[in-house]
Amino acid sequence: MPRVSMINLSRHQSLGSALGEAVDKFARETCLIEADRERENHRLTYREFKEAAMPLAKFLQDRGFKADSRAAIIMTNQSCWLIAAYAVFYSGGVLVPIDYKLTAPESLALLAHSKAEVLVTEYHFWRAITQSEGFKNFNAGGTVIVTGAPENANLRGAIRWEDPEVKGEPVFVPRKRTDWACIVYSSGTGGRPKGCVLTHENYLEQCVSLTSLYPFWPGVRYLSILPTNHAIDFMVGFIGPFVCGATVVHLRTLRPEFVREAFTRYKINYVALAPLILKNLQAGLQKRFDELPPLKRFIFDRMVEVNRALTQKEPRLELSRILFKQVHNAFGGELRAIFAGGAFCEPQMIQFFYDLGVQVAIGYGLTEAGTAITLNDFKPFRADTVGKPLPGVEVKIVNPDVDGIGQVATRSKTVMSHYLDDPELTGETIIDGWLMTGDLGRFDSTGHLQLFGRVKNMIVTEEGKNVYPEDIERAFDDLPVKELCVFAANYVWPERSMLGEKLIIALRLNEGQELTEELIRDLSRRNNSLLNFKRLSGYMLWDADFPRTASMKIKRFALAEEIRERLDRQAAIKEL
Amino acid sequence: MRTTEQTIDEILDLAATHFKTAREQLSPDDDFFKKLGIDSLQALEMLTRLENHFNIELPDYEVQGVSDFRTLAERIQARL
Numbered sequence: 284m285p286r287v288s289m290i291n292l293s294r295h296q297s298l299g300s301a302l303g304e305a306v307d308k309f310a311r312e313t314c315l316i317e318a319d320r321e322r323e324n325h326r327l328t329y330r331e332f333k334e335a336a337m338p339l340a341k342f343l344q345d346r347g348f349k350a351d352s353r354a355a356i357i358m359t360n361q362s363c364w365l366i367a368a369y370a371v372f373y374s375g376g377v378l379v380p381i382d383y384k385l386t387a388p389e390s391l392a393l394l395a396h397s398k399a400e401v402l403v404t405e406y407h408f409w410r411a412i413t414q415s416e417g418f419k420n421f422n423a424g425g426t427v428i429v430t431g432a433p434e435n436a437n438l439r440g441a442i443r444w445e446d447p448e449v450k451g452e453p454v455f456v457p458r459k460r461t462d463w464a465c466i467v468y469s470s471g472t473g474g475r476p477k478g479c480v481l482t483h484e485n486y487l488e489q490c491v492s493l494t495s496l497y498p499f500w501p502g503v504r505y506l507s508i509l510p511t512n513h514a515i516d517f518m519v520g521f522i523g524p525f526v527c528g529a530t531v532v533h534l535r536t537l538r539p540e541f542v543r544e545a546f547t548r549y550k551i552n553y554v555a556l557a558p559l560i561l562k563n564l565q566a567g568l569q570k571r572f573d574e575l576p577p578l579k580r581f582i583f584d585r586m587v588e589v590n591r592a593l594t595q596k597e598p599r600l601e602l603s604r605i606l607f608k609q610v611h612n613a614f615g616g617e618l619r620a621i622f623a624g625g626a627f628c629e630p631q632m633i634q635f636f637y638d639l640g641v642q643v644a645i646g647y648g649l650t651e652a653g654t655a656i657t658l659n660d661f662k663p664f665r666a667d668t669v670g671k672p673l674p675g676v677e678v679k680i681v682n683p684d685v686d687g688i689g690q691v692a693t694r695s696k697t698v699m700s701h702y703l704d705d706p707e708l709t710g711e712t713i714i715d716g717w718l719m720t721g722d723l724g725r726f727d728s729t730g731h732l733q734l735f736g737r738v739k740n741m742i743v744t745e746e747g748k749n750v751y752p753e754d755i756e757r758a759f760d761d762l763p764v765k766e767l768c769v770f771a772a773n774y775v776w777p778e779r780s781m782l783g784e785k786l787i788i789a790l791r792l793n794e795g796q797e798l799t800e801e802l803i804r805d806l807s808r809r810n811n812s813l814l815n816f817k818r819l820s821g822y823m824l825w826d827a828d829f830p831r832t833a834s835m836k837i838k839r840f841a842l843a844e845e846i847r848e849r850l851d852r853q854a855a856i857k858e859l
Numbered sequence: 860m861r862t863t864e865q866t867i868d869e870i871l872d873l874a875a876t877h878f879k880t881a882r883e884q885l886s887p888d889d890d891f892f893k894k895l896g897i898d899s900l901q902a903l904e905m906l907t908r909l910e911n912h913f914n915i916e917l918p919d920y921e922v923q924g925v926s927d928f929r930t931l932a933e934r935i936q937a938r939l
Binding site: 320359384386405407408535536537538539540559560563745746811814815816 | 890892898899900901903904906907916918919920921923924926927
C-alpha cells in the first residue's frame with residue numbers, strides 16, 4: 284500500500300510554494316533520473332534538484348526577473364526543463380512552455396506574442412532560432428540561457444547553462460492563487476495565437492483532483508515521454524509526482540527500442556502515451572501473439588477470456604501479472620497504469636491492453652481546461668468512453684440533439700483564466716463561466732462521457748498534436764488560384780467519430796483557369812514543406828466565390844455549409 | 860569516405876529492405892513518410908537501423924522535421 288505522503292496543496296497559494304515544500308519534505312528521495320539511450324546521464328534527489336534550481340533563480344533575479352516576469356522554455360524532456368521551471372516559479376514568474384517541435388519562425392512568433400523576457404533552450408534550437416530570418420526582431424534585451432552548447436560555439440548573446448556564477452540565495456516571491464502561472468499555447472503558430480493563461484489555482488486544483496484517482500508516492504517512477512510543454516506531462520510528469528515525492532524518468536531519445544528498455548530498466552509504474560505509441564506497442568505485442576504455435580496460442584486466448592471475466596467489475600492487477608507474466612515483464616513488471624493522452628484512442632486498442640491486464644486510463648481534456656476534464660476510473664473499465672468528470676469538474680452537454688449529442692462544456696476551478704491579449708476569443712470560448720470545448724459528446728446512463736466528433740474546425744493527430752487549418756493556410760498563401768481555404772474534412776462533412784480526421788484545402792480557381800498538373804505539383808511542394816503532422820490529405824475544387832465578412836475574412840462556417848449542401852465528401856476530395 | 864550520393868544509395872537500399880518496398884520506386888527527394896507509408900515512430904526505428912549501418916549516433920533533434928531521404932543523408936553524412 285502506498286504511504287500517504289502528498290503535501291497538503293490546500294495550504295498553498297502557488298506552484299512555487301507547493302514545489303518548495305516538496306523539495307524540502309522529500310529531500311532524500313530520488314527526484315529525477317535522466318537517461319540517454321543505454322547511458323544514464325544523472326539522477327538527482329529532491330535536495331540536489333533544489334540546489335540546481337536556486338542558483339538559476341538567483342541569476343534570473345539578479346537580472347531583474349521578478350513577479351509576473353515571463354520566461355519561456357523550449358526544450359525536450361529533461362532535468363533542466365524542470366529545474367528551470369522551478370526557478371521561474373520560485374521567483375514569482377510566469378512560465379511559457381513552448382513546443383520544441385515548432386520551427387524556429389513559429390517559436391519566434393510565440394516568443395514575441397508571449398512577451399517572454401527570458402528564454403531557456405537547448406543549443407541546437409537556439410542555433411536554429413538565430414539563423415531564422417525573424418531573429419533580427421527578437422527581443423535582444425532579454426536573457427537567453429542555452430544548454431549543451433559546444434565549447435567554441437557562437438552563442439549570439441546567450442549564456443551557457445553552466446556559466447552563471449552567483450553569490451547569495453534567491454528570494455522566494457509569493458504569488459496568489461489567482462495570479463498567472465503559465466501561458467500555454469494551444470495553437471496559433473501561423474495565425475491567431477491562442478495563449479491559454481492558466482493560474483496557480485488551475486494547476487493546484489487539477490493536481491488535487493488527479494492524484495485523488497491516481498496517487499503517487501516516494502519510490503513511484505513515472506516515465507516522461509509526452510513533451511513536458513504539453514499539459515498532461517506538465518501535470519503528470521512534473522507537478523503531480525513532485526508534490527508526492529515520486530521519481531520522474533526522462534529519456535533524451537524517443538526511439539521505441541530505448542523507450543521499451545526504459546520500462547524494464549527503471550521499473551516504471553506510470554507513463555502517459557499518445558495513441559500513436561500505444562498503437563506501436565499493440566502492433567508489437569500482436570505480432571508476438573500471432574507467431575505463437577497453435578497450442579500456445581489456444582492457451583493464450585483462453586487466458587485472455589479468463590482475465591476478461593475476472594476483471595469485468597474492476598482491474599485485478601496482481602492476478603493479471605501472473606496470467607500474463609511475460610507481457611507485464613516487458614513493461615518492467617511494475618506498471619500500474621498508462622495514461623492515454625493528447626488524442627482520441629480507439630476503444631478496440633484500449634480493450635486489447637485491458638484484456639492483458641494493462642490498464643490504459645483514457646481521459647479527455649484540453650489545454651484550456653487545465654489537464655483533464657474526465658478520466659476513466661476503471662470502476663468498471665469502459666473502453667468506449669472517456670470516463671466520468673473528475674472531482675470538482677462540472678460537464679454539461681449544450682443543445683443536445685434527439686440522440687443526446689451536443690457540444691461538451693465544462694466549468695471548474697481548472698478552467699483557464701483567458702486567452703492572452705484576446706478578449707474577443709475568450710468571450711467566444713468561455714460563456715457564463717462555461718468553457719465551450721468545441722467537441723461533441725453525450726453522457727451514457729452511467730454518467731460516462733462519450734465523444735462523437737468536433738464542432739470546431741481543427742484536427743488532433745494520433746501523436747496528440749492539435750492542428751488548426753488557419754495555422755497552416757499561410758503555406759499556401761500565394762498559390763496561383765483565386766481563393767483557397769483549409770478545412771478539417773469533418774468540419775465540412777461532420778461525422779460522428781473522432782477517427783480518420785484529415786485536413787483538406789478548398790480551391791477556387793480563377794475565371795478560365797484549369798487545374799493543371801503544375802498547379803497540383805505546386806500544391807504538393809508547399810504541402811511537403813509543412814511538418815508531416817500538419818500536411819493536407821487532399822484538395823477539392825469549389826466553383827463559387829467564398830462568402831466573406833466586411834473585413835474580407837472568409838466566413839468559414841458559411842463556406843463549409845455551402846460545400847456540404849452541394850458536394851459529396853467522397854467524390855469531392857482528391858488525394859494529395 | 861563515402862560521398863553523399865553513396866550515402867543516399869545506402870539509405871534507399873536499407874529503407875527498401877526494411878519496409879519491403881521495391882528499391883527502384885524510391886528516389887532521393889521522396890517524402891519517406893508518404894512513400895513508405897510510415898508514421899513518425901517507424902521513421903525513428905528506421906533511424907536506428909541507419910545508425911547501426913553507418914556506425915554513428917544521430918540525436919533525435921537532428922532529424923526533427925526531416926522527411927526526405929536527401930536531407931536525411933546530409934545529416935548522416937555530417938556525422939560520418
